Amino acid sequence: xxxxxxxxxxxxxxxxxxxxxxxxxxxxxxxxxxxxxxxxxxxxxxxxxxxxxxxxxxxxxxxxxxxxxxxxxxxxxxxxxxxxxxxxxxxxxxxxxxxxxxxxxxxxxxxx
Amino acid sequence: xxxxxxxxxxxxxxxxxxxxxxxxxxxxxxxxxxxxxxxxxxxxxxxxxxxxxxxxxxxxxxxxxxxxxxxxxxxxxxxxxxxxxxxxxxxxxxxxxxxxxxxxxxxxxxxxxxxxxx
Numbered sequence: 614x615x616x617x618x619x620x621x622x623x624x625x626x627x628x629x630x631x632x633x634x635x636x637x638x639x640x641x642x643x644x645x646x647x648x649x650x651x652x653x654x655x656x657x658x659x660x661x662x663x664x665x666x667x668x669x670x671x672x673x674x675x676x677x678x679x680x681x682x683x684x685x686x687x688x689x690x691x692x693x694x695x696x697x698x699x700x701x702x703x704x705x706x707x708x709x710x711x712x713x714x715x716x717x718x719x720x721x722x723x724x725x
Numbered sequence: 726x727x728x729x730x731x732x733x734x735x736x737x738x739x740x741x742x743x744x745x746x747x748x749x750x751x752x753x754x755x756x757x758x759x760x761x762x763x764x765x766x767x768x769x770x771x772x773x774x775x776x777x778x779x780x781x782x783x784x785x786x787x788x789x790x791x792x793x794x795x796x797x798x799x800x801x802x803x804x805x806x807x808x809x810x811x812x813x814x815x816x817x818x819x820x821x822x823x824x825x826x827x828x829x830x831x832x833x834x835x836x837x838x839x840x841x842x843x
Contacts, residue, residue, distance in 0.1 A: 621765075647831070656816060656834035657768065701767050703832075710780055713758070713832060715767040 616640060617704050617716035625722045632689040634700050634719050639683070642707030646678055646685045649701040651718065657701055661687065692723045727751075729835035731817050737841045738807045746802045746838045750819030758832065759792055759802050760816040768816055774800060807842045814839045 618637050626632045638646075645664045649657035663669045663676040663685070675688040685704075689696055699718040706712045730749040738744050750757050756775055760768035761784075770784040776797035785792070789807075794800040804811055818832035 617767075619767075649832075656836050657832075658834070659831050662831065710756075710773065710775060712770065712773060712781060714770060715760070717765075717767040 615716070616706075616714045617702055619700075619702050619716035619719050621717055622720040623722050624719055625724055626692050628692060628694060628723055628725050630692050632692045632696065632721055632723070634687040634689075634702075634721065636685045636687075636702030636716055637683055638685070638702075638704045640704065640706055641680075641683060643704045644707060645705035646676070647703040647705070647713070648674075648676060648685075648687045649703055649715075651699045651701055653698070657715075689721075692721075694723045694725050697721055697723045729817055729819055729833050731815075731835035731838050733838060734836060735839050735841075737843065739843055740808060741806050743803065743805045744807055744840060746804075746815050746817075746840070748800045748802070748817030748819075748835060750798065750800070750817070751821075751833055752798075754819035754821050754833070756820040756822065757794060757800050758818045758820075759800070760818065761786075762814045762816055762837070764813075771802070771815075804840075807840075809842050812840055812842045 616639050648661040650660050651657040661676040663678045669676045673690045677686045699720045701718045702716040703713050732747045758773050759771040762768045772792045773781040774794040789805045791803045814837040816837045818834045
């Protein structure tokens with residue numbers, strides 16, 4: 614079992630719709646969770662982090678965390694073509710330092 | 726510098742050659758990570774430095790891979806006797822913090838070094 618699992622996609626949504634991206638993790642002791650966006654040929658950039666159960670909203674983005682189910686999600690409201698990218702779920706492990714493990718990423722395509 | 730700088734951006738090596746990839750992190754960042762990203766995959770952890778100390782090298786795929794950060798700033802990832810399976814983008818990331826604080830852990834990535842082994 615991979616430490617961080619994501620559906621590779623592609624996930625296609627029409628412009629203006631809600632995109633829902635999901636991630637599960639195996640280390641029950643993990644405490645911090647991140648969503649990075651990676652455009653093709655570019656390096657990842659952080660868009661959201663969450664460490665408490667529940668929802669965290671930032672503009673059009675909402676991160677959701679359920680530690681009991683070991684599940685993290687990212688919702689993108691009013692999706693725009695510029696949101697088309699690969700979204701990487703990352704988990705900060707419960708070890709003695711902040712090792713961050715990434716999933717394989719979900720490719721999102723927003724259709725105009 | 727303003728961001729994480731990596732060089733070279735592109736490297737083509739013949740199988741069996743040695744390569745060295747350089748990372749210059751954001752000034753003052755304690756933590757430095759190397760990741761390997763194959764096409765269509767997520768970044769795979771290679772190694773981690775806290776200042777000059779290499780605290781975790783569990784992700785290095787073989788003893789052909791070696792990393793160092795002798796003065797706690799610039800880091801070099803060296804790959805000896807390159808193989809075709811080493812072809813990937815090598816990402817360096819730095820972070821200001823080093824501890825267990827929940828809200829920390831944001832990684833700032835460089836543009837990567839794309840290695841192609843022929």
